Amino acid sequence: MTRAIALHQVSKAYGRAPRAVDNLSLSIAPGEFVVLLGPSGCGKSTVLRMIAGLEEVTEGELLLDGEPANHMPPSERGMAMVFQNFALYPSMTNRANIGFPLKLENPRQDHSERVESTARMLGIESVLDRYPAQLSGGERQRVAMGRAISRRPSAFLMDEPLSNLDAKLRNHLRAEIAQLTAELGVTTVYVTHDQAEAMSLGHRVAVMRGGVLQQVSAPREVYALPENVFVAAFIGTPRINLLRAVVHAPLDGRMSIDLGRQRLPLPEPLSAEHQLLRIQQGRDLIVGLRSEAVRIAPPSHARPGEVALSGVVEHVEYQGHEALVHLNTGSQPAVVPELESARPQQAARRRRRAGGGGTGVGVLERLRERATGHVGGPVVSLDEPVSGRQDPHSPDRPGLMAGDLVVRTGPDMRLRRGGQVPLLVDLEHLYVFDQQGRRICPLPRDVPGLDV
Numbered sequence: 001m002t003r004a005i006a007l008h009q010v011s012k013a014y015g016r017a018p019r020a021v022d023n024l025s026l027s028i029a030p031g032e033f034v035v036l037l038g039p040s041g042c043g044k045s046t047v048l049r050m051i052a053g054l055e056e057v058t059e060g061e062l063l064l065d066g067e068p069a070n071h072m073p074p075s076e077r078g079m080a081m082v083f084q085n086f087a088l089y090p091s092m093t094n095r096a097n098i099g100f101p102l103k104l105e106n107p108r109q110d111h112s113e114r115v116e117s118t119a120r121m122l123g124i125e126s127v128l129d130r131y132p133a134q135l136s137g138g139e140r141q142r143v144a145m146g147r148a149i150s151r152r153p154s155a156f157l158m159d160e161p162l163s164n165l166d167a168k169l170r171n172h173l174r175a176e177i178a179q180l181t182a183e184l185g186v187t188t189v190y191v192t193h194d195q196a197e198a199m200s201l202g203h204r205v206a207v208m209r210g211g212v213l214q215q216v217s218a219p220r221e222v223y224a225l226p227e228n229v230f231v232a233a234f235i236g237t238p239r240i241n242l243l244r245a246v247v248h249a250p251l252d253g254r255m256s257i258d259l260g261r262q263r264l265p266l267p268e269p270l271s272a273e274h275q276l277l278r279i280q281q282g283r284d285l286i287v288g289l290r291s292e293a294v295r296i297a298p299p300s301h302a303r304p305g306e307v308a309l310s311g312v313v314e315h316v317e318y319q320g321h322e323a324l325v326h327l328n329t330g331s332q333p334a335v336v337p338e339l340e341s342a343r344p345q346q347a348a349r350r351r352r353r354a355g356g357g358g359t360g361v362g363v364l365e366r367l368r369e370r371a372t373g374h375v376g377g378p379v380v381s382l383d384e385p386v387s388g389r390q391d392p393h394s395p396d397r398p399g400l401m402a403g404d405l406v407v408r409t410g411p412d413m414r415l416r417r418g419g420q421v422p423l424l425v426d427l428e429h430l431y432v433f434d435q436q437g438r439r440i441c442p443l444p445r446d447v448p449g450l451d452v
């Protein structure tokens, strides 16, 4: 039988260090495939190990099929773990490795039929009588999976099972894991720091940072409706363009978003969501534009909802099937590591107590200051501002950086470095994040009293 797994406000502390997992709540339905995604050290494996019973829960409650399970011994949980390092017994044949858990459970029974049907499922019948050292990495990981499956566990817990394999094999095994877990219908919790893997495998993806759960949603939703700037920046390749911005809302004129040297005029009549941006007037905000929201085309080609910008070509990355064009639009990129606190609510309260929160101090300074005592620390290796590298096209505006926007084009578009190109921005795909890095446009679902 497959299991429901629920964590209620679960925390894990190792000694006096900041909590490795902080107040995490997550309910996983029987048969569901949930991926825990986040940068190294964010607490993913610790969550998995608490579910397995290999790590004690410091605070909060773990429920298995609705029953409290904080103190249930691992062997009674009926779960199987698959790790990154295959951990097979080198002196046993692969057949004996797969059959080992069955033998432990029931030493007198003949398990050969179960071992062979498991091997068939994984396409490794022909290597059963070899030893692990005689296998390729992919075959070894299949044997490790076979060992986990053979006992017909009620849940699979997989900790980066593919990260030791080369890219081609990883893609191949990824598809196999998806198929296998779907066929078996077993609840699966899968840990990875690879967003592409998470997006392709999970029914839902749980994004963590600094021990704190940031968002749990279906893959499409984490991409299309990231709850904060950290999730927006962690999911998607190339990374979302994040630019510092200010809303400009004159009483007698058209509302626009000021990106530094250029403005994005909001289409009229204003949508309800764009209307609400009026209250943000004058505050430091962050605009998010995924590469598919911007295209290189003249204003005369604008479709409804598209507005014109321009940019200077800094660099073109050819990728074969497409090219990524790095442009300078005269705006200032927002720096992600300090942008979003792992605990936005607490951080906001602290700032209010300190009497801050106005518009006098730059958002980056405040966020950087907040990040100093932060459990997560610097967690993403995203672009830092390059000191001393100023916009060569705007000598009167020191501090502006080159290459603030990345746009996708077909591989054949001829672009000259330093040349000016016209851009069209699709405002349907515009994200706006507030000073705490929370998404405010499109509106979050949980805004009380608002129905737009």
Ligand SMILES: Nc1ncnc2c1ncn2[C@@H]1O[C@H](COP(=O)(O)OP(=O)(O)OP(=O)(O)O)[C@@H](O)[C@H]1O
Residues within 6 Å of the ligand: 014, 020, 038, 039, 040, 041, 042, 043, 044, 045, 046, 047, 193
């Ligand atoms: N046994 C332990 N004792 C002390 N600290 C630990 C222990 N295990 C993990 N930690 C700390 O807890 C935090 C979370 O670690 P964890 O292994 O869960 O992260 P992770 O997201 O799985 O990282 P990775 O992707 O690198 O495996 C880290 O700061 C780590 O150093």
